[in-house]
Amino acid sequence: MKLYKCFKWIPAVLLIIMPACSDSFLEVDPAGRLSSDIYPATDEEVLSTIIGVYDLMQWNYGRDWNSAYFAKNLPADDCNAGSSASDQLPYQNLDDFKNEADNPVTTAIWEGFYKAVNQCNTIIERIEPTSDFREQIIAEAKAIRAWNYFELVTLFGDVPFYTVNPTSVADYHKPRAPRADIYSQIETDLEDAISVLPLKSELPENQKFRVSRGTAQAILGKVYLYQERWNDAHTVLGQVISSQEYGLEPDFGDVWKRAGELGTESVFEVLYTSQEGYDWGNFGWGGGAESNIHVQLMGPRAPFFGKLDTIGIIPGWGFNLPTASIGEAFDDMGDQGPRYEATIMSESEFIAAGGEINPDTDDDGNPMPAHDYEGYLRMKYTTFADQTNTSGASIPELNYTTNWRLIRYADVLLMAAEAYNEDDDEASARRELNKVRERAELDTYDSPMSKEDLREAIKAERQLELAFEGSRYWDLVRWGDAEEVLSPLGFVAGKHEHFPIPQTEISSNNEISQEDQNPGF
Structure with a gap:
């Protein structure tokens, strides 16, 4: 069950969101800022601010024709754009390594990530930690800010970095910050969040979608993994595993359906709902819908x-x-x-x-x-x-309730296996890898393996287990395998490891010039 239509309960505070460094925002009265020192005053208002952040993530990962979820998949070797060669050219260009700085998809998701960051900044700045409840809200905001910055640095490399929202014209213009600096803040945010957030089992049944301690730990483990900090990665991922808060769904097929929503395998999940019962006349095109239109987009x-x-x-x-x-x-x-x-x-x-x-x-x-x-x-x-709403006048194509699973327990196990192996703990690596293979009804690896053989086994397992989940391309990049695997598809080493910085950002941000663009764009 969704949180009492949680994605419709978005107060005026959401108007604070805006793209990073947009001069156009400076030309109007910023009425969306928290307009008084009183708001948010009540706990209900405080809760509404964090629900607004979840709504922004729902929007950014599922906005029609500009989905961050789909964009992360397209350059990989497990999927093709599909449809027809001329249908949704921005998606086709991402798939064919013809992406440029003016691609509206990468421009839109850049905007979406920064909107979530800016809303998190507001929460962290404005809400006083005067109770356990408010401390939890602030911790959620820190964890979600960390996730959105992690997505930004993974997809775009060095990016402008804000932990406090701009208050003057000059503040809107920032250069690209080194990833190392952003990683440092990501880690600090996640460590702060871990010390405060409840376990998933401690959340009310209708709030299991909210970021828990295990979510923050899993994100931190992934952040360490991407930096090749193997010991740090398997230490924190091991804490997720030993918490016994999570498990593998017995039926792999249930993971992607209503039966598995927010279930034992769910570590971090973006929610969608079919409760509105959309028809062709009231569907929220432009990203205003609460159902997952990309499921329809991706159907045969x-x-x-x-x-x-x-x-x-x-x-x-x-x-x-x-x-x-x-x-x-x-x-x-x-x-x-x-x-x-x-x-x-x-x-x-x-x-x-x-x-x-x-x-x-x-x-x-x-x-x-x-x-x-x-x-x-x-x-x-x-x-x-x-998996859709067929009641009354509802149009099935417009009402898929399917949630995106951003991190699930199988990924945690495979990340831990990789980190253990690279840190020369072969037995622990095989143990975690075998848990995933057992659910897939494959033979387990019961004899010691060389580091190289186990590394290749883990890579192969990630390819199959996480197919179409937005991991494959970025795994290939971080492993250094992208050129070998993807060059026949158009990948150019030294260029396609990141998306280009959007041209709109270069045009509006006085601290970033064309010379600061990612190589090759």
Whole structure:
């Protein structure tokens, strides 16, 4: 159950949000700032400020045509943009390594991350820690600020850095800060949050979406992992594991459905709801909807995929098609069990289940290959009929309630395994890796392995376990494997390790010039 329509309960305080360094914001009365020393006064008002931050994350990761979640997936080798070559060109360009500084998708998600940061800054600045309740709100804001800055430095590299919202014209113009400095503040924020936040089990049932101690620890472990601070990483990730607050869903397929929402495997999750029952006349295009329109966007497209109802799927709009390489990776692993079945389906399996493939034909009647189709349907995060609202006048395509899982327990186990292995604790690395393999019904690694062999095993496991979850590309980059794996797809070493700094930021920020742009853009 969602928190009493929590994503509709956003007070005027949300107007404080704005893109980093936008001069246009300075041209109007900043009425969205907290306008008096009284607000927020009551605990209800204080709670509304943090609910507003969760709403911003829902918006940034699910905004139609500008989703941070989808953008993180597109450059990887497990998915193609899909649909048609001319449909949603900003997404197609991300997929094809044709992204430039004026791409509206990367511009929009930059804006979205900074809006969340700025709202968190306001909470941290303005709310006095006069009670345990308020201390928890501040701790949540610190953890969420840390996450959004981590996303920014991962995707863009060095970025402008604000821990206090600007109060003068000059304050809006900041240079790119070194990632090391931002990492330091991220770590401080997370350590502060960990000392205050409750365990997930201590949160009320209708508030399990809120950041818990385990969430902050998992984020911190990931931050350490990306810096190759192996001992620090497995120490804090080990605390998440030993807390016994989390576990693996017995049925891998449930992780992506209502049955697994905020469940045992959920460490950090962005919520969506179908309670509004949208139709074509009242859907909030432009990012104002509370359902997850990207599930519809990423469902298999009819009539190319015919008789989808035979596998319980409603036709979608054809984006995020699996690549042949992810199918081959499952084959190479010998993984054809529950994890495979809940992730992808081959064309032959689809036809055997009663489906049809209906390709377009050219003027001579010859079949034409579909754009980006390489022989697989995606089953993870797809358009299952039982995962949307079909009541009354609701349009099923517009009402998917599917939540994005930003961090789940399987990722924690695999991150811990990687850190243990790199820190020369082979036995602990195999132990955590084997937990993931057991759920996938694969043979476990029961004999000692060399560091190199275990490293490759962990990489392979992450590729399959986390397919289509926005991890693959950034794993390849941090491992130094992106050039070898992705250069046939257009990846250029020294350029594509990061997205470009948006041109709007360079144009509006006096402390950043074109010479400060990421290399190659």
